[in-house]
Amino acid sequence: MEITTKPHAAILSSPGMGHIIPVIQLGKRLVDYHGFHVTIFIVASNESSDQSQLLQLHAYKNSLEMVEFPAIDIANLVEPNANVVTRLVVVMREAVPALRSAISAMKCPPSVLIVDLFGTEALCLAEEFKISKYVYVATNARFLSFSLHVPTLHELIKGEFADQKEPLKIPGCKPVRLEDVVGSILDRSSQQYYEYLRICKQLRLGDGILLNTWQDLEAQALASIQNVQVYPIGPLVRPVKPDGLKGEMLCWLDKQSTESVLYVSFGSGGTMSVKQITELAFGLEQSQQRFIWVLRKPVENNADASFFSAGKEHDDDPPSKYLPDGFLTRTKESGFIVPNWAPQIDILSHRSVGGFMTHCGWNSVMESIVNGVPMIAWPLYAEQMMNATLLTEELGVAVRSEVLPTKAVVGRVEIEKMVRMIMEDKQGKGIRERVRELQCGARKALSEGGSSSNALSQLAKYCSTYTSYGK
Missing domain, CATH: 3.40.50.2000 (Glycogen Phosphorylase B;)
Structure with a gap:
């Protein structure tokens, strides 16, 4: 029965x-x-x-x-x-x-x-x-x-x-x-x-x-x-939560133009050295683009070492300790620094966000595509290198540095170039059109x-x- x-x-x-x-x-x-x-x-x-x-x-x-x-x-x-x-x-x-x-x-x-x-x-x-x-x-x-x-x-x-x-x-x-x-x-x-x-x-x-x-x-x-x-x-x-963004971050994003902000985040286990943080800071500043940067405590060892210690790295040190002198002052209007964690899906869904510098974790990739946001691929560990190749060479929805971030420090000049490419260059517009096509395909697949x-x-x-x- x-x-x-x-x-x-x-x-x-x-x-x-x-x-x-x-x-x-x-x-x-x-x-x-x-x-x-x-x-x-x-x-x-x-x-x-x-x-x-x-x-x-x-x-x-x-x-x-x-x-x-x-x-x-x-x-x-x-x-x-x-x-x-x-x-x-x-x-x-x-x-x-x-x-x-x-x-x-x-x-x-x-x-x-x-x-x-x-x-x-x-x-x-x-x-x-x-x-x-x-x-x-x-x-x-x-x-x-x-x-x-x-x-x-x-x-x-x-x-x-x-x-x-x-x-x-x-x-x-x-x-x-x-x-x-x-x-x-x-x-x-x-x-x-x-x-x-x-x-x-x-x-x-x-x-x-x-x-x-x-x-x-x-x-x-x-x-x-x-x-x-x-x-x-x-x-x-x-899913995007109606109350996911609040307070100062929401007010700052609401003031920005459509698709004018680059979101920078490398996942819950993604960390980098002080030297790489310095180069990234100068690259963002020199690009003259607006950005939200989720900044985690730097480490000198391999990127995946922080996976099991994520959540322990919170300390009382201000972000200025890890950033170049004067960076926060010079980027006061154009940048927004978030220590350790941010409501990613809610940020990516905001109309002001037009690019995502990501470690290429597959969750982040999916969240970016679902919201029609092109990417700068910054793979760190696990299958992320393979993901970055898929995004840049097969799907055409991202750009990446010439050298892997895990092999050498990516310099400020190259970072500035990648940011401008995604946010304002003609190539970036083509990538944006492609990711929007995938966005529609994603909706159709789940409908x-x-x-x-x-x-x-x-x-x-x-x-x-x-x-x-x-x-």
């Missing part, structure tokens, strides 16, 4: 807002459009903005609940200088027992388990509880295609990937340049290499893979993915009958059937 219980999805998210945000939006869409009850499990981190997001979730709807596992101490499980990929994977591995206990204690067990990229080791729980299972890769199809091919590359390439003289060939996609590949595969002697390799193998263990992209944006890359069911369900981004809407409906229908009849 058919059971009419409301379908219930359990979603496991890695710590960090870059992972949590797309999971939250997926959960909301399953609730709003497909009648699911959704439980989101998050491993706590030190990011202060996480807590704010969690509080907002609790007030969302009765059908969407949050379970936060305590922060996990992995100091004895990884090297002190372990990179973010290794640390995320180990954290998620250690969270599997807590997830097992949480699901066992549910009065209404889930019919589907969805894990993010770093939670693939939890897929075994779906077998235990006899429920369907999916992986949510909250980035693009090009990265997924590359990741699915990594196990093959591991067998074909006997030496280090970094020693290869030619780009890495991916069936059905453009070859991936070595400078664009994720750092996780560049050193076979490292733990992160084998952790990432394991993830790439486990991606195929689910009943399918969800992607935060849409069909028309990456038709070629999606077509290249074989022997796995892919659901392009994006772009899933945070009723659109490709992404249909893809999620297909998934939801299968999971509902699973609930009603069993697999």
